[in-house]
Amino acid sequence: MKTSVIEELPNVELKDPILVEGFPGLGMVGNIAAQYLVKELKAQKLATLYSPHFPYHVIVDKKGGARLLRAEFYLWKNESGTNDFIFLVGDSQAQTIEGQFEVANAILDFAAQKNVKTIITIGGYRNEVESTPNVVAVSADSNLFEQALKAGAIASEAGTPIVGTAGLLLGLAKFRKITALCLLGETRGYLPDPKTSKSVIEVMQGFLDVKVDLKGLDEEIEHSKEILGRMRDIENRRVKYVEKLRRVEEERITYIS
């Protein structure tokens, strides 16, 4: 394995498939969204990507074995609609600059071979979130771009960088004549952020032929709120402590000078 390798399951007929990518990143927004869609739609494993650019460790699984880090392609046969969906869920970003390009190209090779004409990549962008997280759409394809805006996304500021697999797939797709759109959900980014993933899925549902029940995601959101609450308590106490120290120090300086 000197380059990324994709192991494919027995051949399946694909109906004009759309690839949706969710690798780890800010707030795990893309990863959570893609994983949730796989689960809710009961998408089936289609192929697995292994790469010498992923971290050099394995992870113990529930059965007592261990597995390499990987990215998995899942297929959802969209019986009633015009497009099947391939969801791509990654364990990790590639760990070197050249590896990032190699992995993105391996994904695009596979996509091209499966006749994928449209790729949706999902990520997060850092911002103080007011109430409902915004979703930014980025695409060189005006049609796809307009659809995303109509579905509730907003346009991005020029100059914003999109880092990692979500960005490179977007940038490299044009060399394969594949149309690509990136949806970036607004997130504080400190912790896995299912609330932002929900916003992204809601936008996707507004212009793609995918409908899922979002209740399961609401549970994850409640759970993450609790974690966030506890972390804020800890942070607040730390801030108070630091302030107290500073006050003591200021009084001392005042006293001495």
Add this chain to the structure above:
Amino acid sequence: MKTSVIEELPNVELKDPILVEGFPGLGMVGNIAAQYLVKELKAQKLATLYSPHFPYHVIVDKKGGARLLRAEFYLWKNESGTNDFIFLVGDSQAQTIEGQFEVANAILDFAAQKNVKTIITIGGYRNEVESTPNVVAVSADSNLFEQALKAGAIASEAGTPIVGTAGLLLGLAKFRKITALCLLGETRGYLPDPKTSKSVIEVMQGFLDVKVDLKGLDEEIEHSKEILGRMRDIENRRVKYVEKLRRVEEERITYIS
């Protein structure tokens, strides 16, 4: 030498060999165990692996020459049993991400060529050790896994990472249809830890056709206890000193405020 190279000694007939790997890692658990088995079983050099991914220095040897860092394959002809054993002892982990995968693949190429059907990798995992260090078993092969558990190993928590050569051989073996098991000994990991290596060998003796006298290892354990004792003294004095400084500082603040 643009890729790893394995230099092999004149051909030997191998009887269904099992490969046991011990590269440097946490507490040097695998390295000490593999080296001890080589010594006690008087295993013979079979092959040497050199790699441009190992550190770029040589080490002066006892005869006044110097040698590259390397990994050595030693063969133990198991006259009475059904499996010969190949012990793989490494000087160093590969130093880059891509190099880690390259070295692991070179080892597997060699193993496949020698008709190795089973690989045991050995490492350490960090924990406060109570009395006898625990040994964790990780394997996707239920047969091998059960044997290790019966021999005294315990199962690992899901999600644990296994880093480096011990992990990658475990993860990559399945692409060669090789069965693999990883044994991780519990260790504080600060220093070479022969006590944990002993626990690992005891587990191995419980399900593999290998029997060695462990007395020699007991001597190494005594020696490492002395070193540890001396290091604890130093650490205790340091901690007391830091505490004293803190007390002085607190009194000063109390005094001033």
Add this chain to the structure above:
Amino acid sequence: MKTSVIEELPNVELKDPILVEGFPGLGMVGNIAAQYLVKELKAQKLATLYSPHFPYHVIVDKKGGARLLRAEFYLWKNESGTNDFIFLVGDSQAQTIEGQFEVANAILDFAAQKNVKTIITIGGYRNEVESTPNVVAVSADSNLFEQALKAGAIASEAGTPIVGTAGLLLGLAKFRKITALCLLGETRGYLPDPKTSKSVIEVMQGFLDVKVDLKGLDEEIEHSKEILGRMRDIENRRVKYVEKLRRVEEERITYIS
């Protein structure tokens, strides 16, 4: 894309072209100069270089799409003169050592194919600038070197390093029988420095068949002065604050000892 790739627009006839390179670097001197020449001369896009050694992100553009980092070749058909000009404007330096050499060689491959006989690379060197920034000329070609000196450049001290694409093109050009000159403008280097880019263009105009109006650059210079002024205010206040703190602390020590 395992190596740098150059995408070329439909073939054009080139008249003994001179390549002028401006990649990002100290004070953005080369980048600003090359970009300004492209704009003022209305040079046309000739080719685009993409590379897996550039940073692994895309940048959102003004139309709502995103693009890979890249370097662009622009052609100025010099109707009245003897040399056409190719301006090479880069978004980023290559990010690894080996990548730096790979990108420089890809540029030289392209230059050789286009029959480029002369390359001018532009960069900055760090110095406290008195009034008008000096421009240093470096070339192994005595003819080109003398021309640059006559045009107002000064010679460089021996031993000075020239880092990155501007340096490597200069060093590697001789293997392609291409003559190369590097012009380095004196700059503090903290901020984009159009004033230094102007000095470089003035030198270039003195010995190359290029004439542009520099008024547009004067506007950029005014703008950068404002930014610099504001940053100095901030810095001055910070310095005063730090000095005050130090005084308070010194008084305290004096008082105590």
Add this chain to the structure above:
Amino acid sequence: MKTSVIEELPNVELKDPILVEGFPGLGMVGNIAAQYLVKELKAQKLATLYSPHFPYHVIVDKKGGARLLRAEFYLWKNESGTNDFIFLVGDSQAQTIEGQFEVANAILDFAAQKNVKTIITIGGYRNEVESTPNVVAVSADSNLFEQALKAGAIASEAGTPIVGTAGLLLGLAKFRKITALCLLGETRGYLPDPKTSKSVIEVMQGFLDVKVDLKGLDEEIEHSKEILGRMRDIENRRVKYVEKLRRVEEERITYIS
């Protein structure tokens, strides 16, 4: 230039040549020694090695041009003796792990092609030097090793690492059936250390067919002593200042507690 490239001057007949390597390293011991031998023996340029693993900058030369970092092979036709000498003087070590191996192998390819049977590599090892710096000899060839010891070198402790080109050439030579010896001069290593280079050359003169006048090196030694003297003054003043600060602080703590 994706790999190291060696540019060779018109062919010369070589009489059983010995290669002497001096790349930059601790105290610049090898580099200064090899450079001095080239100068004193008026050795002629034989070949130049360029590499994409060297730092990605060029250096301005005395004529106003610039050149890539490189390593140069110089030939000394030893008219009266049995061995010609090739001196290899490098500007820089390779900058990546894999690059270190690549450069060392390129050098060995060239050496093998020139029928080099013996390589001497020179470096430094860190130690407090008493009066005359010791020179350590390391070689797997007992004949060469004994000769170096008789000429005044001492044996090295087992386990000592020899880092970089001097070490790798020593370790990799055996794969080419080339005999190699490394001479490491004792040095504090803070500054270029011609005194240690002199010790190394004196050892070399004791068993190799090379004789040079060492007066020129004595001048360099005087010069380096002056620099060292000035640096010690600065260091002494710094140490006194830090001690004074500590005393003030201690008094304060004593006073308060």
